Amino acid sequence: MLSARQLFLQHQAQTTDFPLLLEVERAEGVYMYGPAGERFLDLISGIGVSNVGHRHPKVLQAIQEQLDKYLHLMVYGEIVQAPPAQLARALSQTLPPGLDNVYFVSSGSEAVEGACKLAKRFTGRSELIAFNNAYHGSTQGSLSLNGSESFKRAFRPLLPDVRHIRHNAEQDLEQISNRTAAVILETVQGEAGVRVPQKEYLQKLRKRCTEVGALLILDEIQSGFGRTGTFWAFEQFEVVPDIVTCAKGMGGGMPIGAFISRREIMHSLKNDPMLGHITTFGGHPVSCAASLATLEVIQTEGLLKEVALKAEQFKQQLVHPAIQEIRNCGLMMAVEFESFAILKAVIDTAILKGLLTDWFLFCDNSMRIAPPLTITMSEIDEACSIILEAIRENVRY
Missing domain, CATH: 3.40.640.10 (Type I PLP-dependent aspartate aminotransferase-like (Major domain))
Structure with a gap:
């Protein structure tokens, strides 16, 4: 019997030659989970979709x-x-x-x-x-x-x-x-x-x-x-x-x-x-x-009043010489790097460490950060820690 991944590749129309191929079995809050229990912190909310988190009760x-x-x-x-x-x-x-x-x-x-x-x-x-x-x-x-x-x-x-x-x-x-x-x-x-x-x-x-x-x-x-x-x-x-x-x-x-x-x-x-x-x-x-x-x-649930504070938490923690600029309007954020090559390496490493993010169609040297508005301060700490680890592993200063 063909696996879900094999069916995806053989029968579902593809839009790139390099899909992420993350297999998700369930999702809740800010996390997605794979069939073997892998956990991914979703920092992009399905591209701005899951504003109240996955499967809000x-x-x-x-x-x-x-x-x-x-x-x-x-x-x-x-x-x-x-x-x-x-x-x-x-x-x-x-x-x-x-x-x-x-x-x-x-x-x-x-x-x-x-x-x-x-x-x-x-x-x-x-x-x-x-x-x-x-x-x-x-x-x-x-x-x-x-x-x-x-x-x-x-x-x-x-x-x-x-x-x-x-x-x-x-x-x-x-x-x-x-x-x-x-x-x-x-x-x-x-x-x-x-x-x-x-x-x-x-x-x-x-x-x-x-x-x-x-x-x-x-x-x-x-x-x-x-x-x-x-x-x-x-x-x-x-x-x-x-x-x-x-x-x-x-x-x-x-x-x-x-x-x-x-x-x-x-x-x-x-x-x-x-x-x-x-x-x-x-x-x-x-x-x-x-x-x-x-x-x-x-x-x-007061989600609006927390947006600015949570955005500031990201900006205060994401400090590294490789980060050239952070632009934002609330939790619609872009973290700019020198090049797509650097950013792609950071994103790929972050995925291996359990964090999902990506770039922008017309600005491929900037990382997209748009988490569920329900993200907690401790989850922001976790996300920033992974991003900084991924940067350190791929950028030498």
Whole structure:
């Protein structure tokens, strides 16, 4: 009988020639466990997904309770179901007044696709503006918005009428015009290696969009659901977007995404044509139940107030001549090394020592640190100790 590893390699589509090949039998809290009892401290949360840790008891309870009622019933938006309705209200209550209409989808890429379609439909314009080194997903529309040509060139032609401008460059804001349907920006750039915009810049971007009638879409797929220390990262910049996208950390480990806007904007999908956006599994009741439980855990267990303190614990301990810089917005962190070669060696050694981390797509000399928000101070101590050991074994000073 073939092992799970053999089945994985023979029958599951691969995206690189060097998958990690960690075999995981179970996971709980900040740890994943292999079939022989191996333990791995998960320092990346499935790339920003497990914000409340693996298999949080309240998330599991919500899933089980919904499993006992019903699963998928109908495509999005046709049947009244309590889990998506209750989640939509709860999400609206975390947002500024007016951002009260939620369209549920199945992933971050789909959330971006829906948001951009909505912007075009509402404004009647075609141009979309994104940023250099942006990452918004891998479907053809979201890929068109990404800021790295190396990831796009093999798939051209992509979406037309997309323009890219420089991050934090005020002079580029003049390129936003009355042709622009929307400007889409990661509130904190993720795959660029955790690049935080200047507060004044983001406010000027908001002002420029308002002046020309373009919608501002803030991508909170990585930064939302408490990752940066506020429920939404944009709260720290005193701006209000027209559309918000979210996914990853919102499901407690279950697949779900959403784009959220004002009622007047969202209702433009109802007519000419009706069914302006369609999704079969968006608003899946089990995922929505898990998401609502995740939201409640973040709010009731005080996870937000601990984010800054935990990030500071990482920064105080990760001190070594090989570490050139640490950038962060809360527990969305990048630890920069001189080169990918050094970083890759450190990551590989850390995995052997029981710690999982990785790098960023567009910043391959920086280590990603994005642990579950539930990580404890002693677990941070353990993680930093392993990272420093891995550095010492691979870098000589």
